[in-house]
Amino acid sequence: MKNLKLKSARAAKDLSQQQLAALVGVSRQTINAIEKGDYNPTINLCIAICKALDKTLDELFWE
Amino acid sequence: MNTNPYMIGVCVGILAGLLAVLICRLAGRGRCAKTYDERQIAAQGKAAKAAYYTGMAYAAVCALADALLRPTWLTVAPVMFVGVILTTGVYAVFCVLHDAYFNLSDSPRRTMILWLMLTAVQFLNTWSAFSDGGLIEDGALNMRIVMSLSTGLLLLLVAVIAFVRLTLEKRSARDEES
Numbered sequence: 001m002k003n004l005k006l007k008s009a010r011a012a013k014d015l016s017q018q019q020l021a022a023l024v025g026v027s028r029q030t031i032n033a034i035e036k037g038d039y040n041p042t043i044n045l046c047i048a049i050c051k052a053l054d055k056t057l058d059e060l061f062w063e
Numbered sequence: 064m065n066t067n068p069y070m071i072g073v074c075v076g077i078l079a080g081l082l083a084v085l086i087c088r089l090a091g092r093g094r095c096a097k098t099y100d101e102r103q104i105a106a107q108g109k110a111a112k113a114a115y116y117t118g119m120a121y122a123a124v125c126a127l128a129d130a131l132l133r134p135t136w137l138t139v140a141p142v143m144f145v146g147v148i149l150t151t152g153v154y155a156v157f158c159v160l161h162d163a164y165f166n167l168s169d170s171p172r173r174t175m176i177l178w179l180m181l182t183a184v185q186f187l188n189t190w191s192a193f194s195d196g197g198l199i200e201d202g203a204l205n206m207r208i209v210m211s212l213s214t215g216l217l218l219l220l221v222a223v224i225a226f227v228r229l230t231l232e233k234r235s236a237r238d239e240e241s
Binding site: 017018030039041042045 | 100
């Protein structure tokens, strides 16, 4: 299932997938896969993404 | 003194490899460290599994072919080498297709140029081996041809797939930006 919350949070911060990927130390394809729902990130990566986007886990990853 | 050109080649190759690693370590100071993210490491695990099963299937097919056909021209060495190339190829192609081959600090373009240069060297070696003798030498497959041709084909295949994958990836990144 697509993670539209992550995509919109990233867009709100005016970050590209590449920029967010660089902030959290992963490849652009990984961010793309998370947004498309093709990959379930570990809790560590979820926390890193939340910190980079100033969001909570609930806001980005809880349905 | 008895000098075996093959052994000299092996020794020079090992020394050159060690020297390259040493220079890389000293010059790069950690830049050589390969960093993959968690999705890439998971994909590499799946690639290793696929390569393992391919190796098992290949061994079974070879054993069956040997038991049924008993080809005299097919010796153990080329069969083993092609098996190694096959499993390595499955691993590499799987990783490339899942964006898990190049690490976060790799330069794919430089790696692909290196692959193409090595492919050219392997094909030159194949051509040279064909010129020296045929595909069958002393009733068995010419190991020099098998080694250089299979390695060259593997490198070319991986380079072409990586090029197509990276082109698609660039297009995807551009679409995402716009």
